[in-house]
Amino acid sequence: MINPKIPDGPLDKKWEWYIAKARLINPANRRKYKAIVVGTGLAGSAISASLAELGFQCEVFTYHESPRRAHSVAAQGGINAAKGYKNDGDSVWRMFYDTLKGGDFRSREANVFRMAECSMALIDQAVAQGVPFAREYGGYLSNRSFGGVQVSRTFYARGQTGQQLLQGAYQALMRQVALKQVQLNTSHEMMDLILENGKAKGIIARNLETGELSIHHADTVILATGGYGKIYYLSTLAMNCNGSAIWRAHRKGAYFAAPSWTQFHPTSLPQLGNHQSKLTLMSESLRNDGRIWVPQKAHDTRAPHEIPEDERDYYLERKYPSYGNLAPRDISSRAAKEQIDAGKGVGPMKNAVYLDFQTSIQRDGKETIQKRYGNLFDMYEKITGVNAYTSPMLISPSAHFSMGGLWVDYELQSSIPGLFVLGEANFADHGANRLGANSLLQACVDGYFIAPHTIMNYLAGEQPKQQVPNDFGQEELKLTEERIGRLMKIQGNKTAEQFHRELGGILTNKCGLAREKSVMKEGLQAIKDLQQEFYKYLKIPGSTKQLNMELEKAARVEDYLELAQLIFHDALQREESCGAHFRVEHQTPGGEAKRDDLNFQFVSAWEYAEGNFKLHKEDLHFEFIQPQERTYA
């Protein structure tokens, strides 16, 4: 049994009391300590800037050319905060409840409460940085609704909320770079974690432009490396998103929690061809005004406008009348899959459902809809060539967000002392299903408000090391060199991209929206076979001492092939359905996820052991809210 170190006290006092009791380091001594931060998304930029402002030295790494390109930039819809500006009954408690329920009671109460509690200050911080959130005519901040809630608590900056928040964090980071508090290494990829006496003390990085490997030492290492949903190949993530940093840490002893819990976003664009490299997301906010439907008749070939109202099935409104088109993501995605599997899919590949704005255009006028979603409609037209003001959008579920990640305790510390994990890279607040607009928030509060306190508390117990031993990291450096050499030497006849595509296909079909034991067993075997093929037939062109994107990809796919196996183990082991994890064997008569609280009210945290993962359990205790059946009907 593992201990998440949740502080004592009433739920709404835990964090306050933690801060009150946390150890501090006096300002003059802080500069003696150094933190390595990997990642410059919201979580990474926020923690780097915040630690630097406190006076700690930071060395920051990103494989991107510039910190501003981290994938946080792509978030469209918005960020939640329990400001309660709408007088609609919102509060920290309600946000806590919505998030816990949204996650199907598979997250930790104390963490979730803290995220809701810190949400208000985050909006203040972002506004102070110059984030131009949408405003009402009176000059006050505007809100909208996201899936899985009945209040309006989502703040947004048109359809580019992530970009605007990241600009704020990136600018705060660059300010500290200018002040020389932060040393920034762009185009550098972390290849391995270095431990000293069991504690995280450094990393091996590869300069992607020169191929040079280097050793970096610090008093603590922070991973804020984002999600690994790209393992499914077709996903809403950027091409370079990967799981390697956390996988390398996992191999060094960090537990990996709930690896199979991946959210499929219900409103992404469907796959249109075989060469497609990614699926573009259309913001969930569209579901505020768009209505989702399919033809009632299977294999209906009529164009959408030829199908009369009474021959359409607005299945979300029908099945979940109180939430309708705003039913949570896991439920909406699964419902779409159900329709598509029943032969009611639409579009050229029959793999989509309609998202239709006719009703709201008739009600509110085209101009209003244009104001709300203009850039999303433009984007849709750019990609598909279709004008969504006149014909409905085609949407389809797509791999999107990793609820799973490295296991962390209340302090966001992994099972390796001194290794902190922030943002989408950790498993903490979202349980088995993340609510829309909660993950920008989580990445931000982890970085700005939580980790600065918990990291200082950790460092206060460490002696800052001034003298780094000569052999520090040499072993890891050698192993990394050998690993790269091994990959380069294979010289087969298949590219890393081809392997990735196949891997993604297997995962999507065998461990995607619906999961079944026998199918997963086939999937696991298929991955093992693919892995063997990888070591026989991989082909990487060029050399190691130059910009070599194929080598970068190959190393990431190598890690993915191992992670995929853990994903299958995790999904097989959990004989219940919860949130995004839908086991076909465990469903209610109405086809909804059926949890088994008696046997599975725990977080699965896996320990790496070559080819044989070991399960540790963190029991979940619900003191304040008793898990209930999660209905949205």
Added chain:
Amino acid sequence: MKLTLKIWRQASKTAKGSFETYQLNDLHPEMSVPEMLDVLNEQLILSDKEPVAFDSDCREGICGQCGFVINGDVHSPEKGVTTCQTHLRSFKDGDTLVIEPFRAKAFPIKKDLCIDRRAFDRIIMAGGYISVNTGQAPEANSTRISHELAEEAFDSASCIGCGACVATCKNASAALFTGAKISHLAMLPQGSIEAGKRVKSMVAQMDKEGFGSCTMTKACEAVCPQGISVANIVRMNKEYWKA
């Protein structure tokens, strides 16, 4: 569909580059330009040749990582679109596409189509921020900002830092990029206090990086994927003289 590609190949920053010609036969109109290069690269790798190094990440027009010049058009023949959002339906079957990197003294070529745009980061470092530490912020609604002003600030803040404005400018000026950040921060009450210091230092950095001067041809506005207006440059100049 079939396309002939003439692509700029350059082994490293210091190597001499030249165009190489490739023929692709099995393309589809719904593919994006990077997806077309994925196909080319797969063929090159499997026939023991070096793939074309090119940058792209989000492939949805928001990260600013992609960007080439195609037949003389910066990013795309379509208006207001990044390279990654350009689909082959924008070209005709049998067309020849000449593809080369964004060119500017301040953006050295790293390899083939990859360029180094870190000069932009250094401009931001010079003052493209509001000096607020974590924890200092007042309640967000305590300062009201009109709807119109918030929208205008957003327009300036929506820059993705791709460098198209520099690539298209005959002087390789970064005035639109710098002007957009200066305007975004200067127009908001939170950012106006530092406006004078900010503009001086950012403009100085822009010059130091080797970007040229702006002669208001408005070519930048025409290619900007976010449609950022040259009014931002006018505002930067105004702020500069004020300071």
